[in-house]
Amino acid sequence: MENNTRIGVFFCNCNGKITEKVDYEEITSEIKKLPQVEYVRDSQNLCAHLEGELICKEISKNQLNRIVVIGCAGSREEGFFREVLVKAGLNPHLLSMVNLLGECCAVHEKNPQVKVKSIELARMGVARAALLEEVKHGDVPVNRTVLVIGGGLAGMETALENAARGFKVILAEKEDKLGGRLARVNSIIGVDRKPAELLDEKVKAVTSNPAIEVRTNTRLGDLDGNIGGFTAWLVKDGTETPVEVGAIVVATGVQTIFCPVKYGLSIADNVIGQMKLERLLADGKDFNRKNISMIIGKGTEAFNLPFVIAVKNALLLRQKFNATVNLFYTNIKVGGDNWEKMYTDARAAGVNFFKFEDNIEIAANNGEIIINYEDPFLGNKVPGTYKITSDYIVLPEELVPSEGTEELAGVLRLELGPASFLSIDNAHILPEMTSRDGIYLAGSCQMPGFVNEIEISAKAVAEEIFRKLYDEKVSVEMTQPYVDATKCVVCLTCYRCCPHGAITIEHGEQYENLYKSAAVMNPLACRKCGICAAECPGKAIQLPDYTDSQILAQLEAMEVQP
Amino acid sequence: MSEFQPKIVAFCCYYCAYSAADLAGSMRLQYPPTIRMIEQPCSGRIDIQLILQAFEDGADGVYVAGCLEGDCHFLKGNYRAKRRVAEAKKILDDVGIGGERVEMYNLSGSMGPRFAEVAHEMHDRIKGLGPSPLNKRATKKEVMTGDCS
Numbered sequence: 001m002e003n004n005t006r007i008g009v010f011f012c013n014c015n016g017k018i019t020e021k022v023d024y025e026e027i028t029s030e031i032k033k034l035p036q037v038e039y040v041r042d043s044q045n046l047c048a049h050l051e052g053e054l055i056c057k058e059i060s061k062n063q064l065n066r067i068v069v070i071g072c073a074g075s076r077e078e079g080f081f082r083e084v085l086v087k088a089g090l091n092p093h094l095l096s097m098v099n100l101l102g103e104c105c106a107v108h109e110k111n112p113q114v115k116v117k118s119i120e121l122a123r124m125g126v127a128r129a130a131l132l133e134e135v136k137h138g139d140v141p142v143n144r145t146v147l148v149i150g151g152g153l154a155g156m157e158t159a160l161e162n163a164a165r166g167f168k169v170i171l172a173e174k175e176d177k178l179g180g181r182l183a184r185v186n187s188i189i190g191v192d193r194k195p196a197e198l199l200d201e202k203v204k205a206v207t208s209n210p211a212i213e214v215r216t217n218t219r220l221g222d223l224d225g226n227i228g229g230f231t232a233w234l235v236k237d238g239t240e241t242p243v244e245v246g247a248i249v250v251a252t253g254v255q256t257i258f259c260p261v262k263y264g265l266s267i268a269d270n271v272i273g274q275m276k277l278e279r280l281l282a283d284g285k286d287f288n289r290k291n292i293s294m295i296i297g298k299g300t301e302a303f304n305l306p307f308v309i310a311v312k313n314a315l316l317l318r319q320k321f322n323a324t325v326n327l328f329y330t331n332i333k334v335g336g337d338n339w340e341k342m343y344t345d346a347r348a349a350g351v352n353f354f355k356f357e358d359n360i361e362i363a364a365n366n367g368e369i370i371i372n373y374e375d376p377f378l379g380n381k382v383p384g385t386y387k388i389t390s391d392y393i394v395l396p397e398e399l400v401p402s403e404g405t406e407e408l409a410g411v412l413r414l415e416l417g418p419a420s421f422l423s424i425d426n427a428h429i430l431p432e433m434t435s436r437d438g439i440y441l442a443g444s445c446q447m448p449g450f451v452n453e454i455e456i457s458a459k460a461v462a463e464e465i466f467r468k469l470y471d472e473k474v475s476v477e478m479t480q481p482y483v484d485a486t487k488c489v490v491c492l493t494c495y496r497c498c499p500h501g502a503i504t505i506e507h508g509e510q511y512e513n514l515y516k517s518a519a520v521m522n523p524l525a526c527r528k529c530g531i532c533a534a535e536c537p538g539k540a541i542q543l544p545d546y547t548d549s550q551i552l553a554q555l556e557a558m559e560v561q562p
Numbered sequence: 563m564s565e566f567q568p569k570i571v572a573f574c575c576y577y578c579a580y581s582a583a584d585l586a587g588s589m590r591l592q593y594p595p596t597i598r599m600i601e602q603p604c605s606g607r608i609d610i611q612l613i614l615q616a617f618e619d620g621a622d623g624v625y626v627a628g629c630l631e632g633d634c635h636f637l638k639g640n641y642r643a644k645r646r647v648a649e650a651k652k653i654l655d656d657v658g659i660g661g662e663r664v665e666m667y668n669l670s671g672s673m674g675p676r677f678a679e680v681a682h683e684m685h686d687r688i689k690g691l692g693p694s695p696l697n698k699r700a701t702k703k704e705v706m707t708g709d710c711s
Contacts, residue, residue, distance in 0.1 A: 073580075073587075075581070076584075099584070099587075099599075101587065102584045102586075102587030102588070103583065103587065103599050104595070106588070106590055107586060107587055107591060107592055107678070108593075109592065113595045113596070116595075117595045117596075117598070120598060121598070124600075435637055497642070499636050499637040499638060499639070527636060529603055529606060529607065529636035529639055530602070530603050530606065530607030531606040531607065531636060531639050531642060533607060533609075534607050534608060534646070535609070535642070539611075543607065546602060546603060546607060548611070548612075551600060551612055552615055554600055555600075555615055555616050555619040555621075558569070558571070558598055558619060558620070558621070559698075559699075
C-alpha cells in the first residue's frame with residue numbers, strides 16, 4: 001500500500017479569495033516536485049455540486065488513493081469532501097484538508113513570507129495525506145437493557161419512556177416502595193394534579209409494564225464495562241447479583257435537610273420546614289386565619305426551587321385559608337414558566353413581602369414567633385426595627401444530593417459537580433449526558449428541578465439511549481485509538497487518564513507481550529480526544545487521523561528554504 | 563541578511579483554539595505569517611515529544627492553544643497540556659534552547675481577536691529571543707557570515 005500511494009491535490013480558489021494573496025502556479029510547481037503527488041488541479045469553487053462529480057471521475061481515472069484539498073477549514077467543508085471520497089470508493093478518512101484561506105490568505109497581507117507559508121502549509125497537508133490510514137466501520141453487539149437507579153418520579157418516567165422505545169428496564173429503588181419524594185408533597189408547581197393521583201398512575205403503569213422489572217431495597221454495588229456491555233452488581237440484603245445492562249440512568253434525586261439552628265431556632269411544633277408544611281397541608285391541617293411567616297434566604301439561594309416553593313405555598317395559604325402570610329426575603333428568584341405570574345398573583349392576593357438584609361431576629365416564645373427586622377427601604381425614612389408576631393414560621397430547607405450520591409459517583413466513575421450534585425457533561429453536549437457515554441442523569445440528581453421538567457428530561461435520556469443502542473448490533477466508525485500490544489506494558493496510565501472511562505484492560509493470547517494483555521478502547525464510549533495517546537509512556541497508543549507519525553511528518557515538511 | 567523571521571508552530575485544539583483561529587480568519591484579523599497551525603482534537607493530545615520534535619525540525623517557538631480552563635470538551639485535556647508545557651519548558655531550559663520559547667494559551671472558540679493577539683505576542687517574543695539554536699536555516703547563515711569575516 002505504501003509504495004503505490006497516489007496523492008491527488010485539489011486546489012480551490014474560493015472565487016479568487018485565495019489567489020489574490022498567493023500564487024497557484026508557485027504552490028503547484030513546489031507540490032509537483034513531491035514524490036507521491038500524481039495529480040494537481042485547481043478550481044474556482046471546489047465545493048460546488050458539480051465539482052464533486054468531477055473529483056470522483058478524476059480519482060478513478062488517475063487511481064488516486066489520498067486526497068488533499070487546499071482551500072478552507074476542515075470544519076466547514078470536510079463533510080462534503082468526505083462524501084465525495086465515499087462516492088469515489090475511497091475511505092472517507094483518506095482526506096487531508098489544508099485551510100489556506102483561514103490560516104494564510106485571510107489573515108496576512110501579500111508578501112514573500114506569505115508565499116513561503118502557503119507552500120509550507122500545502123506541503124504539510126501532502127505529508128499528512130501520505131500517512132493517512134483507512135478507518136473502518138465495525139459492528140458492535142450491545143445489550144439493550146437499561147438500568148434505572150432511583151424509583152422516584154424521574155426514575156419511573158425514564159423507565160416508562162425507555163420501555164416505550166423497546167428496551168428492557170430494570171428499576172432499582174433503595175427504599176421498599178416506589179414513589180420517592182413525590183409522596184410527601186401537597187401540590188406540584190406547574191402541574192395541575194394531585195401528587196398522590198399522579199404517583200398512583202405512574203406506579204401502576206410501571207408495575208403493570210412487562211418490560212420493566214422493579215427491584216426494591218436494591219442499590220448499585222459495583223460496575224464494570226462500558227456502554228452496551230455494563231455489568232452492574234445490584235446489592236439486596238447484603239447479597240450481590242450481577243446484571244448485564246447496556247445503559248444506566250441515574251435518577252437519585254435530592255434530599256432536604258431541615259436546619260432551624262441556622263436561624264437561631266430549635267425544632268418545635270410551630271417551627272417547620274417547607275416540606276413539613278406540604279405534609280401538613282396534604283394531611284388537611286387547618287391554617288384558617290393564622291398568621292404565618294416564611295423566610296427565604298441565608299444560603300438557600302443557590303437554586304430557585306426554594307423561592308418558587310415558598311411563593312407557591314404563600315399563595316395557597318392566603319387563598320385557601322385566608323391566612324396572613326409574611327414572606328421575608330433577601331432576594332426573589334422566580335425566573336421561569338409562569339412563576340413570575342405566580343409571584344405577582346401572590347402580591348395581588350395580599351401576601352406581605354418584606355425584604356431584609358441580614359438584620360433579622362427570630363425568637364420563639366410560648367408558641368408565638370416574634371420577628372424583629374429592619375427594612376432596608378423604609379429604614380432611611382422611618383428608622384428602627386419592626387416587630388411581627390406569628391403563629392408559625394416556615395423555614396426553607398437545605399437541598400443536598402440524596403444519601404449515597406458520593407458513593408454512587410465513585411462506583412460510576414463520575415465526578416461530582418457544584419454542591420456535590422452529579423455533574424452533567426459540559427454545556428456543549430446534551431444536559432442529560434455525563435462524561436461517560438452510557439450513563440445518563442434524569443431529574444434532580446444533577447440540580448434540584450421541577451416536576452414539569454422531569455418528563456422532558458426522561459424523554460431526552462430515552463432518545464439518547466435509543467440513538468446509541470438502536471439495535472442488537474450497532475455500527476460504529478472505529479475512530480477510537482488503537483493499541484500496539486507489543487508496546488503495551490499494562491501500566492494503567494491510559495485507564496486512569498481517560499476522561500470518559502472508555503478504556504478497559506483485556507487479557508488473551510492474541511496480545512503479544514509478556515502480560516498477554518493490553519488496553520482496549522471502547523468505540524462507543526470513546527470521544528477521540530487523544531489524551532491517552534499523549535499520556536502513554538510507551539507510545540503504544542495511536543489516535544487515527546492524528547497519529548504521531550502524521551504530526552511528525554507535518555512538522556518535518558514545515559522546513560522550506562526561502 | 564534580511565531581518566530574522568521566526569518560525570512558530572501552534573498546536574491548536576479543534577474545538578476552541580482552532581475555531582478561534584478560523585474566526586480570526588473570517589474577521590480578517592491580521593497577524594504575522596510566522597505562525598504554522600497544526601490542528602489537534604484536544605490540547606491534551608499534544609505531548610512533550612511533539613513539542614521537542616517541533617524544535618528539532620527548526621521551529622523557533624511553539625505554543626499550545628487549548629480551551630479556557632474548566633471548559634475543555636474532554637473535561638481536563640487542557641490542564642494536562644498545561645502540565646506538559648511546563649515540563650517541556652524545564653527540558654528546554656536544561657538543554658539550552660530556553661523554556662520561554664514554548665507557551666500555553668487558553669482561548670474559547672469565540673476569541674478570534676485574542677487569537678490574533680496571542681500570535682502577535684508570541685511572534686514578538688520569539689523575535690526578541692532570536693533564532694533557536696537548532697534552527698538550521700539561521701545557524702547556517704551565521705556560519706557562512708562567520709566564514710566570510
